Amino acid sequence: MSEAKRQLHLNAFLFGTGHHEASWRLPDAQPEKNLDFNHLLRIVQTAERGLLDSVFLADGYVGRSNKLEPFTELSALASRTKHIGLIATVGTTYNEPFHVARKFASLDHISKGRAGWNIVTGAGSAAHNFGLEEHPEHSLRYEDADEFVEVTKQLWDSWEDDAVLNDKASGKLYDQDKIHKIDYEGQYYKVQGPLNIARPPQGYPVLVQAGSSESGKEFAAKVAEVIFTAHQSIESAQLFYHDVKSRLAKYGRTHDELKILPGISPILAETEAEAKEIEDQLFEFIDKDEAVRRLSERLGVDLSARSLDAPLTLEGLRSTDEVNGNKSRHQLILDLIRDEQLSLKQLINRLGGARGHFTFTGTPIQLADKIEEWFTHGAADGFNVMPQVYPSGLDIFVNRVVPELQNRGLFRTAYEGNTLRDRLGLKRPENARRWAKALQ
Amino acid sequence: MSEAKRQLHLNAFLFGTGHHEASWRLPDAQPEKNLDFNHLLRIVQTAERGLLDSVFLADGYVGRSNKLEPFTELSALASRTKHIGLIATVGTTYNEPFHVARKFASLDHISKGRAGWNIVTGAGSAAHNFGLEEHPEHSLRYEDADEFVEVTKQLWDSWEDDAVLNDKASGKLYDQDKIHKIDYEGQYYKVQGPLNIARPPQGYPVLVQAGSSESGKEFAAKVAEVIFTAHQSIESAQLFYHDVKSRLAKYGRTHDELKILPGISPILAETEAEAKEIEDQLFEFIDKDEAVRRLSERLGVDLSARSLDAPLTLEGLRSTDEVNGNKSRHQLILDLIRDEQLSLKQLINRLGGARGHFTFTGTPIQLADKIEEWFTHGAADGFNVMPQVYPSGLDIFVNRVVPELQNRGLFRTAYEGNTLRDRLGLKRPENARRWAKALQ
Known part of the structure; x- marks a missing residue:
């Protein structure tokens, strides 16, 4: 091949012992x-x-998950890695733009331009951990997030790229005319600025988004540079891909400025039979009562009396409109029940693997085929790789799937550039404020 | 000497190119x-x-200081060091207890028990970066801080030490009866909990405090385990030491449970003459106009027309009662002007070195003498070492002062124990909540 092929992007979604909820019970876990x-x-x-583009941490401010906090974990990782991108989930609903802008700037400086921000509005209500009575309603959270991101961008831009002088002769550390108050005043935030750290090496960290509801897609088309999304079929992924990419134009953006990475949650082994064996073992370890309880909570209906084996019906289930949380994930479950007539047991199995993401059980070559199919048929710019078992699932992905993708000319054979933006083929954003001295 | 001598504690206060405000202009900086x-x-x-006990980062949420943010910087440092304590300043006024408790827990887990929290109420008003009109008044900030710390402690205690089971056989990751809601409801905070991370290795990070006002001292006696404090003379340090230590009893605490570390800001060289040369060079580099402007702002009076060389008078200067900020630092400046009849130039010089901390110019042996004097005469349990020039000032301290202190039997010759608490001789706090199943 003489001309450069379009290149895949791969992110590893870190998740304790693996994305399968029962992975921790495996003998080696x-x-x-x-x-x-x-x-x-x-x-x-x-x-x-x-040579993956990045690793990614999900996050939340409620529950009993017992994980390290993303900024602290990724900063520690930044100092022990050289190339890989570091994407932290940080919610907008229960945070302050000043703190978030600053920590991302700091992480981006520490990692020399490898930070990414997965913007969530706050999946799951954390209101009661922050003195509030109620989780704000879905569309309000997106309005708030829209302002939040605008404020953080202005804070990153509050230092012009050449504001730091360090001029010993004149005694000027900074060009004070290039550090600006932003005087932002919106409906939700009022922030004077400037930020107390220089503009990040990447300008802004790479902006990532994972909501797939109507407001989520619109928000993504406006601000996101990477989308993590969940689809159970190539058709669903293609629809989503086309839908979101075609929204970009109205925000003056091109197709290339937003990378769409569906989740893929594999169980891999050298043979199909071995892979199937791991899958069966994992299913054995699911606590079915707990899974039914959780699914009941999610769907807003008590499923404990329903048959595990008969096809589920939608009767009595909460519609997506009634949900004030992860709307797209909810709709995905309803679609699964309707389209595939799954039994409760089958649904638990499917969700236990990766909470609604596309699960895959098979060999490295089969997975490479699947990845190539989605990538070359308008369903994906790459994948959010979610091994059902860590670390072995990532080991086999890196040792066997990556070389196969490289052989097919789909994936890099060395890191290009220096920053996460370089890996993703995203340009460094210009300072969006046309600062003039008078504005200071 | 046969019996174990009381041991010094030493903390290095990190500060860019050094604590002297003009240090960055030195040729090697x-x-x-x-x-x-x-x-x-x-x-x-x-x-x-x-073998220092710890390093420490100051912090604030306003201004143009261009430093890394403490949680991100210290987490990165945690993964590249093994023994040294990592103390982050985090303000209570503009933060949420849930986020702060969680990040410190995470840093403590990453560092395997080396985190410390320097609790400040927010020196310098950052109100306008957080949507507020005004910096809350001094005593209100301490009331707020008192609650804030109480909530964070309860959040750290929300997981009992043996709550994590990881029991593959039974399928129980956690003993749910040992993870508790805290249902805190005070005047300033309402937090349900539990925290979403297990109790820190140290129980709580080491709690540090730096305020020396009346409310600051009382707060320190109640909650702090280390105090950073600023004194210009051994007499002032002795008074403070005695004052704070004698407040401990009323909170049921012993003398040993609180370590007092005055700041000492040295310029060191092999000979006095060389040290003096560095001092002179540093003074040359101070921007005198800027220093007068800043001092005017701090003292609430325009000093630009006053003589640089005549003794300053207190006339027109704001009294400490009128200050809503760093009251103790303000009083220290007033005392200096009154007691030592300093000229404006002398005052600038003294403050330029270390913002009111005890400055010292001389040889390693002279500094060791000074340290021993304060340590053995009831003025200090150790020192917050603030080199006026980094990194050379720390190099000479470590290479020349530390061995001298070791020779005198005043300082450790190897790290003892594993955690920052072990280094400081502080015990790991028990879970303060007497959790019972019924309380869950």
Whole structure:
């Protein structure tokens, strides 16, 4: 091949012992190492050895998940890695733009331009951990997020790129005319600025988004540079891909400025039979009562009396409109029930693997085929790789799937450029404020 | 000497190119590396080589200081060091207890028990960066801080030490009866909990405090385990030491449970003459106009027309009662003017070195003498070492002062224990909530 082929982007979604909810019960699993930094580091070093674009941490401010906090974990990882991008989920509803802008700027400086921000409005109500009575309603949270992101961008832009002088002769550390108050005043935020750290190496960290509701898609088309999304079929992924890409034009953006990465949650082994064996073992370890309880909570109906084996019906289930949370995930479950006539047991199995993401059980070559199919048929710019079992699932992905993708000319054979933006083929944003001296 | 001598504690206060405001203009200074993690790392590795208890970062949410943010910087440092404590300043006024408790828990897990929290109420008003009109008044900030710390402690205690089971056989990750809502409801905060991370290795990070006002001292006696404080003379330090230590009993605490570390800001060289030369060079580099402007702002009076060389008078200066900020630092400046009849130039020089901390220019042996004097005469349990020039000032401290202190039997010759609490001789706090199943 003489001309450069379009290149895949791969992100590893870190998740303790694996994305399968029962992965921690496997004989080799080490759940006691979920807070052990050196254990986490080895996983990320594997991803870097595989030349992946980035690793990613989900997050929330409620529950009993017992994970490290993203800024602290990714900063520690930044100092022990050289190339891989580091994407932190940070919610807008329960945070302050000044703190978030600053921590991302700091992470971007520490990592020399490898930070990414997965913007969520706050999946799951954390209101009661922050003195509030109620989780704000879905569309309000997006309005708020829209302002939040605008404020953080202005804060990153409050230092012009050449504001730092360090001029010993004149005694000027900074060109004070190039550090600006932003005097933002919106409906939700009022922030004077400037930020107390220079503009990040990447201008802004890479902006990532994962909501797939109507407001989520519109928000993504406006601000996101990467989307993580969940689809159970190539058709659904193609519809989404086309839908979101065609919204870009109205915001003056091109197709290339937004990378769409569906989740893929594999169980891999050298043979199909071995892979199937791991899958069966994982299913055995699911706590079915707990799974039914959780699904009941999510769907807003008590499923405990329903048959595990008969096809589920939608009767009595909460519609997506009634949900004030992860609307797209909810709709995906309703679609699964309707389209595939799954039994409760089958649904639990499907969701247990990766909470609604596309699960895959098979060999490295089969997975490479699937990835190539989606990538070359308008369904994906790459994938959010969610091994059902960590670290072994990432090991086999890096050792066997990555070389196969490289052989097919679909994936890089060395890291290009220096920053996460370079890996993703995203340009460094100009300072969006046309600062003039008079504005200071 | 046969019996174990009381041991000094030493903390290195990190500060860019040094605590002297003009240090960045020295020929060897590298202010362009203030955001360069590897440069910062080398400094901290020097401190660790010197067996110092800890390093410490100040912080604020306003201004143009262009520093890394403490949680991100210290987490990155945690993964590249093994023994040294990592103390982050985090303000209570503009933060949420849930976020702060969680990030410190995460840093403590990443560092395996080396985190410390310097609790400030927010020096300098950051109100306008957080949508507020005004910086809350001094005593209100301490009331708020008191609640804030109480909530964070309860959040750290929301997981009992043995709550994590990882029991593959039963399928129980956690003992749900040992993870608790805290249902805190006070005047300023309402937080349900539990925290979403297990209790920190140290129980709580080491709690540090730096305010020396009346409310500050009372707050410190109640909650702090280390105090950073500023004194210009051994007499002032002795008074403070005695004052704060004698407040401990009423909170049921012993003398040993609170370590008092005055700041000492040295310029060191092999001979006095060389040290004096560095001092002179630094003074040359101070921007006198800017210094007068800043001092005017701090003292609430325009000093630009006053003589640089005549003794200053207190006339027209704001009294400490009128200050809503760093009251103790303000009083210290007033005392200096009154007691030592300093000229404006002398005052600028004294403050330029270390913003009111005890400055020292001389040889390593002279500094060791001074340290021993304060330590053995009831003025200090150790020192907050603030080199006026980084990294050279820390290099000479570690290479020349530390061995001298070791020779005198005043300082450790190897790290003892594993955690920052072990280094400081502080016990790991028990879970303060007497959790019972019924309380869950």
